[in-house]
Amino acid sequence: MSGDAVRRAGRAAGRVLSAPFSKTGRGIRKVTSAHGAGESGLGKLIELHAVNSAGDMLVTVALASTVFFSVPTDEARGRVALYLAITMAPFTLLAPVIGPLLDRIPHGRRAAMAAAMLARALLSLMLAGAVVTGSLQLYPAALGVLVASKAYGVVRSAVVPRLLPPRFSLVKANSRVTLGGLLATGLAAPLGAGLHQLGPRFPLYAAFSLFVVGTFLSFTLPHKVDSSKGEDKALLASDASHLHREHGKKPGLRTVGAGVTHGLAANAGLRCLSGFLIFFLAFLMREDPFPGQSAAVSLGMVAVAAGVGNALGTAVGAALRGRAPELIIVTMVAAATGAAITAAVFFGAPLVAALGAVAGAAQALAKLALDAMIQRDVPEQVRNSAFARSETLLQMAWVVGGAIGIVLPLHGVLGFAVAAAIVGATWLLTVRGLLGAARHGSAHPRVA
16 A cells, blocks of 8 residues: 555544544534624633533542541541641632722733633643642631632623623623533533543543633633723722712722622522532541441442533523523522422421532522623623622632531531521521512613
């Protein structure tokens, strides 16, 4: 056979082998770029978030049997609590300045997202060695990945409003981004489990590769992501005297309004519940797994239930298109409170899984409702700033919930009673303000 024939045969074989991947890639790009998302740049953000979510899931799979199940419970709780304090406490203390910092350097958003990706790539390599040797660097590296993931989330929340296609609401855009992440998570979970059979370090190698890809994808976002043209700062307060304060000819600090602040407080309660359940159930399932199931399987069942609830809440939120957001938030917090009370009174495997599902759905729906309120009530000039600052506060609430979950005694009824108290208090503190905002909601313009 001549050299030309060999090359032609090689190219033909290459096309055959690459066809499934290229067709899959074109199909994904077609979906993410639909309805103007490709032209606006939202499609690229959806793909970036999918990579981010898949990488996080691979890290979670790799650490599931190492961080939570390889050492005695008391020792694991002590180490996780220590490194949560060391790693997350600075983040919590600095969180109030992250929003203002993004206001001052909005031109660094793509670089900030890339830095969060690169940090997790390097930490994944560090973890790949630590999971084999069992060294103490496993815990700060694992929680460092967590911090970088939260930092990415804060920046992403400020980026979405810059990438809206024509006639797109923030609710629709955020639901697309979230659903893309959930789909990627669902695909990465079995892949990570398969790689874990080869050894705990292999899912981390895959995560490293994805985060490196994410680092480069961050810079493919449109340049307008880094532009601060037409933007101003948002003040997360409800003092009406600041609502339209002017500084010279430029729009000054504006409040986001009482309705949004109450919606943010309600979302903070649900995010606190999420952090609490993640850490509390991770250790509770070790000591008291579901009947007939191992600790890993029990925790996996709750995680699947929470993921299904989150996906369902996101889909429902997208279908509602931001209608009656105050009523949605009030209903979701009440539902989460009821589920937590039921799980505390009738403690058992089905109700624990049901609580995970309800909490996941409530968090997703309430967050989309908050997005709708911000788009409706917050002036466009300060909207990006409001998103960044609100997401920062929600991340802080997640940290607080996680800390409570770590230090609480591993008693199911007590734990779910505390969970009910968290969201119940949130409901009592915000329901009046949200219903009052709902009564005046018809005065606000809505975005289809």
